[in-house]
Amino acid sequence: MSIRTCYMCELEATSDEHAPPRCLFPEQKDVPDGIDYRINLITVPSCEKHNSLKSHDDEYLLHVLSGSFTSSHVGLTQFITKVHRAFEKAPSKASSFIQRYEPILLKRHTDDEWEQGAQVKVEAERLDLVLGNCARALYFHETAQKLVGPVQVITAFTMYLDAEVQANITSSVDTTKAYFASHPPKGENPDVFWYKFDEGVNTVTFFMCFYSSSEVLVMLNKREQP
Numbered sequence: 460m461s462i463r464t465c466y467m468c469e470l471e472a473t474s475d476e477h478a479p480p481r482c483l484f485p486e487q488k489d490v491p492d493g494i495d496y497r498i499n500l501i502t503v504p505s506c507e508k509h510n511s512l513k514s515h516d517d518e519y520l521l522h523v524l525s526g527s528f529t530s531s532h533v534g535l536t537q538f539i540t541k542v543h544r545a546f547e548k549a550p551s552k553a554s555s556f557i558q559r560y561e562p563i564l565l566k567r568h569t570d571d572e573w574e575q576g577a578q579v580k581v582e583a584e585r586l587d588l589v590l591g592n593c594a595r596a597l598y599f600h601e602t603a604q605k606l607v608g609p610v611q612v613i614t615a616f617t618m619y620l621d622a623e624v625q626a627n628i629t630s631s632v633d634t635t636k637a638y639f640a641s642h643p644p645k646g647e648n649p650d651v652f653w654y655k656f657d658e659g660v661n662t663v664t665f666f667m668c669f670y671s672s673s674e675v676l677v678m679l680n681k682r683e684q685p
């Protein structure tokens with residue numbers, strides 16, 4: 460009898476890992492109009508190490524994405540329900556998030572009015588870890604193949620401090636978006652998450668979108684596998 464192995468390693472799978480993390484999808488009790496955003500979520504087989512050990516990083520991704528100024532009303536609903544509950548239950552999570560928070564003024568592009576907002580210095584390594592693993596899981600879901608080598612993550616919903624790096628990021632994202640324009644988005648809860656992907660000889664590229672406008676590019680290297 461063959462055993463089911465983890466999407467990231469050769470250990471036996473003991474659970475199912477959600478891609479992206481399930482905590483991003485609102486529970487029905489938190490949605491005023493009762494929409495079910497947890498229809499047909501994507502899961503892949505996972506060992507203990509590659510699933511439960513990263514749950515804090517999954518939650519961190521939720522905190523950053525749902526509270527982002529690019530977040531849609533669905534993301535903001537998650538922020539004022541699930542994230543607030545988590546912060547109330549474990550205030551240390553809130554304080555470590557808020558310590559990296561500074562008030563700023565933001566200009567709304569709808570009517571050019573200024574409103575108060577905040578900028579948060581994100582923990583890029585944690586975001587890259589979760590988003591990279593999400594792309595690996597989606598690749599396994601699509602092809603039943605494992606890609607566990609190097610990964611490059613570009614988060615278009617964050618601002619990079621170096622203006623030149625920021626300009627390069629914006630240009631890569633625009634080029635990739637144009638390339639993917641005719642690819643239909645995948646994912647059954649597109650108000651929370653959708654993705655597009657393309658496989659070349661050496662690289663697999665994922666274009667992912669969270670809460671309608673927080674965009675992420677992930678490149679997986681097919682050649683450099685351990």
Ligand SMILES: [Zn+2]
Binds near residue numbers: 466468469507508509
């Ligand atoms: Zn594993």
